[in-house]
Amino acid sequence: MSNRMNMRCRTLVFRNSDENFEDGLAIAADIISKGGTVAFPTETVYGLGADALNADAVHKIFKAKGRPADNPLIVHIANIHQCIELAEEIPADAMKLMEKFWPGPLTLILKAKDVVPDVTTGGLYTVGLRMPDNPVALELIRRSDTPIAAPSANTSGSPSPTTADHVIHDLDGKIDAILDGGPTQIGLESTVVDMTDKIPTILRPGQVSVEDIKECVGDVRIGYRDRTLEEGEVARSPGMKYTHYSPKTKVILIEGNIKDVHKAMTEIVSDCHREGERVGLFVTEETAKIVNADEIYSLGKREVPSQAARSIFMGLRHLDSTNIDLIIVDGTLNKEGIGAAVFNRLRKAADRIINA
Structure with missing residues (x-):
């Protein structure tokens, strides 16, 4: 299969533009079933998957990413029956959220059954579950006949991958295979809600915003901060404890x-140019018309934060x-709805935040 030679190492790549993509799906599912690792698209970002119930397989995820062992993983499922097999109990409000938002970008934290190994839960008594809204992801889970643990398919701490090429980079x-399903639709990781x-x-x-969840189940609490946790604090969800989303280049966020x-x-920009340094701007379309630099990448329109989510x-x-x-x-982006999630990621990616 020619597309299996698309990478310079042992990792196989199967692209959805190829006629034999169905064969690639079958091979990827077999890899999961035998304890291997496969990167695959979801509607949010690309995930790096392994059999969630196979501790040895899940350890391979941590090794490939360089991910700290106390950082819990999200388990991806294809049907409610798998949820029942993994969760000790499903509260009524959790079922309401499942019915409204699954499949979709919502992860629910539930009490885990003993069948879920500690490496998958990060040593917690809980497990994060979600049903992705992506046909490739769902088909991979079905064909593998097991729930799939999958954090983002990137080097730990770096920006999340929204294309297969990001995963390749x-x-x-370091992993067995990649399923290329094209660019992800949302571009930002799922909302995580603790239902315990x-x-x-x-x-x-x-x-899935705070307002969306309130409309479905009533009162909710906000349990996240736009910074990483301090040493000794327990990470109850991915993205809470360690440096995330950061490029190698220094980042300044101005709000x-x-x-x-x-x-x-x-x-x-002027100060940097005087020092002979090159500057890149990651700004809204409106700001790009006013401020100039050596490189410019658009966040999209200021009042349309969903564009920023896809481009961040x-x-x-x-x-x-x-x-x-x-x-x-550019910190002038609208912070409502998914804009709150965009700023959560930008603040964690920033080396410095300036309040102008």
Whole structure:
């Protein structure tokens, strides 16, 4: 199969543009069943999957990514029956959320049954479950006949992958196979909600917003912060404890009113140029018309944060590849809805945050 030779190492790549993609799906499912690792697309980002119930297989995920062992994984399922097999109990509110948002970008934290190994849960008594809204992902789970544990398919701490090429860049030769299903639709990881208490707690923001969850189940708590946890704090969800989403290039996020943000950007660009440094801007379309630099990547329109969600990781990766010394990110984006999730990721990616 020619597409199996698309990489310079042992990793196999199966692209959905190839006639034999169905054969690739079958091979990928067999790899999962035999304890291997496969990167696959979801509607959010690409995941790096292994049999969630096979501790040895899950350890391979941590090794490939360089991921800390106390960082729990999300388990992807294809039907409610798998949820019943993995969760000790399913509260009524959890079932309401499943019925409304599954398949989709929502992860629910539930009490885990003993069948789920500690390596998958990060040593916790809980497990994160979600049903992805992507035909390739669902078919892989069905054909593998097992739930699939899958964090994002990138080097731990770097920007999440939204294309198969991002996965190739980070994990070539470190995993068994990649299913290329094209660019992801949303571009931002799932919302995570802890359902183990009477009042649901949002541990990570995503496309399913606080307002969406309140409308479905009533009161909710906010359990996340736009920074990483301190040493000794327990990560109840992926994305809480360790550095995430960061390119190698230094990142400055500037927030505040539009006029002051533009002024601060212009001053920093000028200072960098005086020092002989090149600057990249990751900014809204509106800001790009006012502030200039050596490289510019668009976040999309200021009032359409869903465009920023699709471009955030693509943009950080692109600017990181352009031989610049600094990335300046535009903090004038609308923070409502998925905009809150975008800022959560940008603040964690930033080396410095300026309030202009």
